[in-house]
Amino acid sequence: MTQPLLSIRDLHLRMSSFDGRAHVLNGINLTVNRGEIWGLVGESGCGKSLTGLSVSRLQPTPPAHYTAGEILLEGHDLLKLSQAEMQRLRGKRIGMIFQDPTTNLNPAFRIGDQLVDVALAAAERDPDVIGCSPNAGRRERRQAARKLAGEMLARVGIPNALARLNDYPHQFSGGMRQRVLIAMALIGRPDLLIADEPTTALDVSVQAQILELIKNSVKDFDMGVVLITHNLGVVAQTCSHVAVMYAGNIVESGPVAAVIGNPVHPYTRALMSAIPTRETRRGELRGLAGSVPNLITPPPGCRFAPRCQFAQPACTAAMPTPVSVGDSHAAACIRVNEMEALVDD
Numbered sequence: 091m092t093q094p095l096l097s098i099r100d101l102h103l104r105m106s107s108f109d110g111r112a113h114v115l116n117g118i119n120l121t122v123n124r125g126e127i128w129g130l131v132g133e134s135g136c137g138k139s140l141t142g143l144s145v146s147r148l149q150p151t152p153p154a155h156y157t158a159g160e161i162l163l164e165g166h167d168l169l170k171l172s173q174a175e176m177q178r179l180r181g182k183r184i185g186m187i188f189q190d191p192t193t194n195l196n197p198a199f200r201i202g203d204q205l206v207d208v209a210l211a212a213a214e215r216d217p218d219v220i221g222c223s224p225n226a227g228r229r230e231r232r233q234a235a236r237k238l239a240g241e242m243l244a245r246v247g248i249p250n251a252l253a254r255l256n257d258y259p260h261q262f263s264g265g266m267r268q269r270v271l272i273a274m275a276l277i278g279r280p281d282l283l284i285a286d287e288p289t290t291a292l293d294v295s296v297q298a299q300i301l302e303l304i305k306n307s308v309k310d311f312d313m314g315v316v317l318i319t320h321n322l323g324v325v326a327q328t329c330s331h332v333a334v335m336y337a338g339n340i341v342e343s344g345p346v347a348a349v350i351g352n353p354v355h356p357y358t359r360a361l362m363s364a365i366p367t368r369e370t371r372r373g374e375l376r377g378l379a380g381s382v383p384n385l386i387t388p389p390p391g392c393r394f395a396p397r398c399q400f401a402q403p404a405c406t407a408a409m410p411t412p413v414s415v416g417d418s419h420a421a422a423c424i425r426v427n428e429m430e431a432l433v434d435d
């Protein structure tokens with residue numbers, strides 16, 4: 091059997107602050123294969139970004155400290171690598187896109203120069219990236235990198251790409267800047283792309299184009315994607331799989347059709363019923379009462395129990411382990427097999 095592209099196993103991350111230690115990731119398990127787009131969803135503060143940052147090893151240190159677990163990229167544990175070794179993987183094997191396209195481009199440099207720098211850095215690790223021998227002269231390598239930069243810009247849908255290499259970031263709209271960042275993330279031909287809220291800052295029509303671009307890039311580059319979002323609509327539209335996070339745990343995961351078509355964890359069900367639909371009339375929108383618990387003193391057992399309408403005393407006895415409820419579909423709830431009956435009541 092082939093190795094999964096990414097395998098996060100029982101990852102525990104602790105954060106220290108003046109108030110105490112927070113267990114912000116509490117045994118995360120996630121497997122991503124090439125060709126898959128995994129959506130990570132959940133309310134603010136559930137640990138989505140820290141999971142993504144952990145894979146790229148960009149978590150804030152200090153105060154972040156791993157107490158257990160592994161992050162395997164094709165079998166190699168990223169947590170065992172030095173920052174210098176990790177630096178070599180970023181851009182080449184792991185690409186990243188973040189929420190705000192404005193702050194992630196340097197306003198003082200032309201778009202072309204920024205893309206060329208990333209391509210040359212990736213080519214140091216793999217000369218094939220720019221298709222130029224490592225023994226070639228500096229000028230020849232820059233020319234090859236610039237040609238690739240133009241091709242990448244065209245590929246992410248920037249019209250008149252070659253001429254636009256000479257422009258500065260302020261000459262691009264928000265959606266265009268996000269396309270440039272996608273080009274930058276893909277130029278080193280990564281195996282894995284981590285996209286943290288890549289469309290949140292964009293208007294709805296541009297959002298759809300960017301999500302389509304990510305979907306097409308998965309096919310073109312045969313990579314795997316972890317897409318972090320608050321939005322279950324984005325997951326339904328873009329992802330093949332989804333992991334629902336609550337307070338540092340994955341509470342439900344599986345293929346999108348199974349999880350969204352038949353959510354079994356009370357938290358997933360609550361998130362879904364909070365989505366406005368065409369039928370939702372004024373005053374009928376059901377929000378999710380309460381908030382994510384303080385992770386310095388989390389509630390005992392299931393962390394969702396204090397907000398769960400189906401909680402019973404046994405829920406607070408121990409952290410529930412994931413139970414399989416279908417093909418690759420699992421949920422961490424001790425009442426999962428009763429859920430159909432509970433919901434019908």
Ligand SMILES: Nc1ncnc2c1ncn2[C@@H]1O[C@H](COP(=O)(O)OP(=O)(O)OP(=O)(O)O)[C@@H](O)[C@H]1O
Nearest residue numbers: 105107114133134135136137138139140141150153
């Ligand atoms: N630098 C930090 N120092 C201390 N605690 C932090 C730090 N960064 C994040 N946290 C805590 O870790 C937890 C998880 O944060 P994270 O940013 O991963 O959540 P998230 O699900 O991505 O939220 P959002 O959707 O708002 O980005 C939160 O409780 C947060 O307060």
